[in-house]
Amino acid sequence: xxxxxxxxxxxxxxxxxxxxxxxxxxxxxxxxxxxxxxxxxxxxxxxxxxxxxxxxxxxxxxxxxxxxxxxxxxxxxxxxxxxxxxxxxxxxxxxxxxxxxxxxxxxxxxxxxxxxxxxxxxxxxxxxxxxxxxxxxxxxxxxxxxxxxxxxxxxxxxxxxxxxxxxxxxxxxxxxxxxxxxxxxxxxxxxxxxxxxxxxxxxxxxxxxxxxxxxxxxxxxxxxxxxxxxxxxxxxxxxxxxxxxxxxxxxxxxxxxxxxxxxxxxxxxxxxxxxxxxxxxxxxxxxxxxxxxxxxxxxxxxxxxxxxxxxxxxxxxxxxxxxxxxxxxxxxxxxxxxxxxxxxxxxxxxxxxxxxxxxxxxxxxxxxxxxxxxxxxxxxxxxxxxxxxxxxxxxxxxxxxxxxxxxxxxxxxxxxxxxxxxxxxxxxxxxxxxxxxxxxxxxxxxxxxxxxxxxxxxxxxxxxxxxxxxxxxxxxxxxxxxxxxxxxxxxxxxxxxxxxxxxxxxxxxxxxxxxxxxxxxxxxxxxxxxxxxxxxxxxxxxxxxxxxxxxxxxxxxxxxxxxxxxxxxxxxxxxxxxxxxxxxxxxxxxxxxxxxxxxxxxxxxxxxxxxxxxxxxxxxxxxxxxxxxxxxxxxxxxxxxxxxxxxxxxxxxxxxxxxxxxxxxxxxxxxxxxxxxxxxxxxxxxxxxxxxxxxxxxxxxxxxxxxxxxxxxxxxxxxxxxxxxxxxxxxxxxxxxxxxxxxxxxxxxxxxxxxxxxxxxxxxxxxxxxxxxxxxxxxxxxxxxxxxxxxxxxxxxxxxxxxxxxx
Numbered sequence: 001x002x003x004x005x006x007x008x009x010x011x012x013x014x015x016x017x018x019x020x021x022x023x024x025x026x027x028x029x030x031x032x033x034x035x036x037x038x039x040x041x042x043x044x045x046x047x048x049x050x051x052x053x054x055x056x057x058x059x060x061x062x063x064x065x066x067x068x069x070x071x072x073x074x075x076x077x078x079x080x081x082x083x084x085x086x087x088x089x090x091x092x093x094x095x096x097x098x099x100x101x102x103x104x105x106x107x108x109x110x111x112x113x114x115x116x117x118x119x120x121x122x123x124x125x126x127x128x129x130x131x132x133x134x135x136x137x138x139x140x141x142x143x144x145x146x147x148x149x150x151x152x153x154x155x156x157x158x159x160x161x162x163x164x165x166x167x168x169x170x171x172x173x174x175x176x177x178x179x180x181x182x183x184x185x186x187x188x189x190x191x192x193x194x195x196x197x198x199x200x201x202x203x204x205x206x207x208x209x210x211x212x213x214x215x216x217x218x219x220x221x222x223x224x225x226x227x228x229x230x231x232x233x234x235x236x237x238x239x240x241x242x243x244x245x246x247x248x249x250x251x252x253x254x255x256x257x258x259x260x261x262x263x264x265x266x267x268x269x270x271x272x273x274x275x276x277x278x279x280x281x282x283x284x285x286x287x288x289x290x291x292x293x294x295x296x297x298x299x300x301x302x303x304x305x306x307x308x309x310x311x312x313x314x315x316x317x318x319x320x321x322x323x324x325x326x327x328x329x330x331x332x333x334x335x336x337x338x339x340x341x342x343x344x345x346x347x348x349x350x351x352x353x354x355x356x357x358x359x360x361x362x363x364x365x366x367x368x369x370x371x372x373x374x375x376x377x378x379x380x381x382x383x384x385x386x387x388x389x390x391x392x393x394x395x396x397x398x399x400x401x402x403x404x405x406x407x408x409x410x411x412x413x414x415x416x417x418x419x420x421x422x423x424x425x426x427x428x429x430x431x432x433x434x435x436x437x438x439x440x441x442x443x444x445x446x447x448x449x450x451x452x453x454x455x456x457x458x459x460x461x462x463x464x465x466x467x468x469x470x471x472x473x474x475x476x477x478x479x480x481x482x483x484x485x486x487x488x489x490x491x492x493x494x495x496x497x498x499x500x501x502x503x504x505x506x507x508x509x510x511x512x513x514x515x516x517x518x519x520x521x522x523x524x525x526x527x528x529x530x531x532x533x534x535x536x537x538x539x540x541x542x543x544x545x546x547x548x549x550x551x552x553x554x555x556x557x558x559x560x561x562x563x564x565x566x567x568x569x570x571x572x573x574x575x576x577x578x579x580x581x582x583x584x585x586x587x588x589x590x591x592x593x594x595x596x597x598x599x600x601x602x603x604x605x606x607x608x609x610x611x612x613x614x615x616x617x618x619x620x621x622x623x624x625x626x627x628x629x630x631x632x633x634x635x636x637x638x639x640x641x642x643x644x645x646x647x648x649x650x651x652x653x654x655x656x657x658x659x660x661x662x663x664x665x666x667x668x669x670x671x672x673x674x675x676x677x678x679x680x681x682x683x684x685x686x687x688x689x690x691x692x693x694x695x696x697x698x699x700x701x702x703x704x705x706x707x708x709x710x711x712x713x714x715x716x717x718x719x720x721x722x723x724x725x726x727x728x729x730x731x732x733x734x735x736x737x738x739x740x741x742x743x744x745x746x747x748x749x750x751x752x753x754x755x756x757x758x759x760x761x762x763x764x765x766x767x768x769x770x771x772x773x774x775x776x777x778x779x780x781x782x783x784x785x786x787x788x789x790x791x792x793x794x795x796x797x798x799x800x801x802x803x804x805x806x807x
Contacts, residue, residue: 001615002617003795004616005623005787006625007624007625007637007790007791012636013636013688019711041132041138041139055157060157062159073181075179075231077114077115078100078155078156079113079162080111082496083152087715088752095117100122100125101179103178107669108495109668109669110495117180153496164222166235167222169219170216170239170342172343173346174212177230178666178667190229200214208347208390210383240372256325257279258280258312258313266360266364267364267554269311269331269332269334269365270334270365272303272304273290273297274304277530279309280308280309287360288333288334291336291337291348296334300339307551310555311328311555315555318527319465332362334356336349357397363569366400366550367399370447373448374404374444377445377489378488381672390663392454396568398569399456402450403484405483405485406443406482408519412520414428422436423436425482428482430601445486446485450509454664456573458546458550458553459513460480460514460544461549462480463515463517471518481519483546487508487510487604502716502718504709506709506720508604510603510604516548517542522542553608556608556610559613566796567795569661571765571767573722575624578724580608582599582606612769618784621783622769624765626764629745629762629764631762632747634745637742638740639768640739640789645772646734649776651728654726654729656767657766659721660762660764672718674750675757677745679708682705683741702733709723729741
């Protein structure tokens with residue numbers, strides 16, 4: 001078995017590097033700004049601002065009249081839509097001139113919600129509006145005291161209506177603002193008093209202070225909270241998506257057993273409980289967490305049992321018929337729901353994940369549950385995703401999250417009863433100019449919290465592992481299933497009259513897809529385990545959905561840790577990314593003429609491949625780097641190449657993935673990930689100072705081998721903490737390399753967070769798979785030859801102690 005290994009060649013670093021773009025340099029990042037604001041006050045703009053002004057004060061007056069609780073001070077909020085990105089320079093100007101403090105950034109930071117912090121300074125805002133509204137025709141903004149208002153497209157007062165996003169009775173989430181005003185704590189204490197006085201059951205943790213969950217509440221009480229407590233920015237629901245599994249299968253006995261070997265990794269299953277059905281009994285831990293009080297091992301809807309079975313058995317269950325299967329994982333049950341669409345106690349769940357890591361060392365969790373509403377196009381990160389990103393960073397855990405399913409009843413109606421060309425596959429997913437009145441492509445976007453960046457999100461393909469294509473409404477089993485969901489970013493959307501300029505080809509959710517079965521034919525579903533005591537379809541059934549594809553990927557992650565138990569969670573993620581692939585859209589007829597981004601928005605990096613996850617062929621070696629880097633630093637590691645490659649005439653392919661976790665920035669879409677790390681493959685250079693003084697042409701192998709991610713315009717762009725690049729070295733290139741090549745990694749940070757991020761070392765994980773493409777006969781063994789000339793460290797596995805001793 002050709003195992004993966006840690007690359008341990010001597011690394012070198014340099015505290016600075018040339019931050020110019022591309023081979024020949026170019027503009028520096030600080031020179032890139034947007035200039036979209038009008039220069040002259042237009043009549044239509046004056047009329048628009050006048051209407052916004054009237055609406056603002058009408059809403060403010062109504063809100064004040066609806067208050068039942070008097071505080072010494074109110075926290076009024078104003079939302080402003082800007083033509084430009086609202087940067088740190090504007091932040092300071094709006095604070096000092098108008099007394100406005102930003103508390104939430106949306107729409108790539110072109111829309112900002114402010115707290116009106118200084119009422120006396122806000123008078124300037126009101127007076128400047130009056131000047132503009134009453135100005136003569138052709139008045140200029142240039143060099144005027146009110147010129148900042150030229151940046152404003154529109155504005156509005158945040159009233160109760162803007163805060164209440166649901167009137168659901170159960171599972172209500174209160175999302176709090178972050179305020180520097182002392183009245184914030186006064187209001188929060190008064191809110192807790194109100195909840196206690198009215199005997200509400202609620203969940204709250206000081207460790208996750210941005211959210212509070214109320215288990216059950218009436219509509220008028222929701223209204224009361226929204227009317228009186230300014231610290232509550234949004235009232236949303238934690239009710240989960242209702243499962244509609246549609247089981248179909250024969251009734252028979254379980255005809256296999258599961259064998260549990262030593263040191264198998266444990267996966268936390270956050271779901272509806274897990275039945276201790278006969279095959280799973282050896283792998284379900286007695287320790288558990290139960291939110292419901294009904295018992296963790298009572299799974300009334302069968303969903304958690306299905307998920308656990310898929311994790312334990314993995315895809316081997318579908319590919320090989322055996323009497324005994326080796327368990328891929330043990331199961332720690334976190335029962336979060338009793339019924340399929342119960343509210344999810346998010347504050348408690350966050351604490352449970354931390355508890356499971358601390359007490360039991362669990363690094364992998366499966367969350368095949370989502371909040372059902374699709375995210376709007378370009379909507380910012382949710383509080384739930386933010387908290388999961390924090391936990392992943394702080395605890396070194398990895399949570400596998402389904403992206404959610406389009407409602408099966410609605411889909412059947414759209415396909416069968418409401419025929420329209422815009423409902424056909426794949427226009428169903430993306431048709432911004434659609435003429436249908438019963439479907440919007442925005443409704444096929446991913447669900448909360450699958451936008452989480454530190455964790456892994458999974459969509460579904462329509463296949464079910466069976467030999468013949470058994471898909472039903474989806475064109476083919478290898479296609480993304482009709483019910484799966486896509487990434488919610490659409491760079492063609494107009495924001496505040498402007499097109500979006502800051503794009504990132506790596507940023508995408510889901511991360512992966514896997515087979516999840518199809519609707520609606522009985523044979524198109526994926527076979528799953530059921531309880532022997534089920535009312536129908538005992539022992540086995542069929543189902544479909546991203547709830548099935550997600551645990552199959554989780555099972556792969558468990559296998560990685562079974563073989564390499566001490567890897568960091570982001571290394572597991574990087575290995576999955578490195579193994580994944582998917583057909584090009586041009587080979588899929590239904591996507592061939594569709595926008596380039598559409599297929600990627602559904603499949604991410606593609607389907608992880610088992611054969612590349614754990615070991616290598618003789619013509620392949622996989623190096624792993626787990627290291628750290630500082631902001632502003634560049635990091636280089638050489639890789640030595642066998643001399644025989646100069647004569648073999650074979651190509652060498654480098655598949656490189658990089659992952660890193662980060663502490664997210666709350667309520668700031670553009671700066672949510674403030675840390676930039678990227679990599680490149682270069683000629684090896686002796687003096688690393690060349691990275692500071694030279695251009696990329698001094699160390700570049702060739703023009704098409706570039707950095708994985710651009711840092712150009714760093715303040716105005718979003719980053720991705722999951723990157724993959726494939727580089728190919730041709731036989732003619734070897735003469736330039738002198739039998740060695742280097743991996744370089746660089747790190748930058750956004751200006752507002754530079755000071756704090758410079759104090760830390762930032763961990764990253766890289767997986768470098770090197771494959772000799774054997775177009776000519778070759779008797780050499782790349783794997784063994786690379787081990788001969790490179791320094792490495794074996795990745796220990798306690799399961800193979802006897803083998804290690806023998807070696």
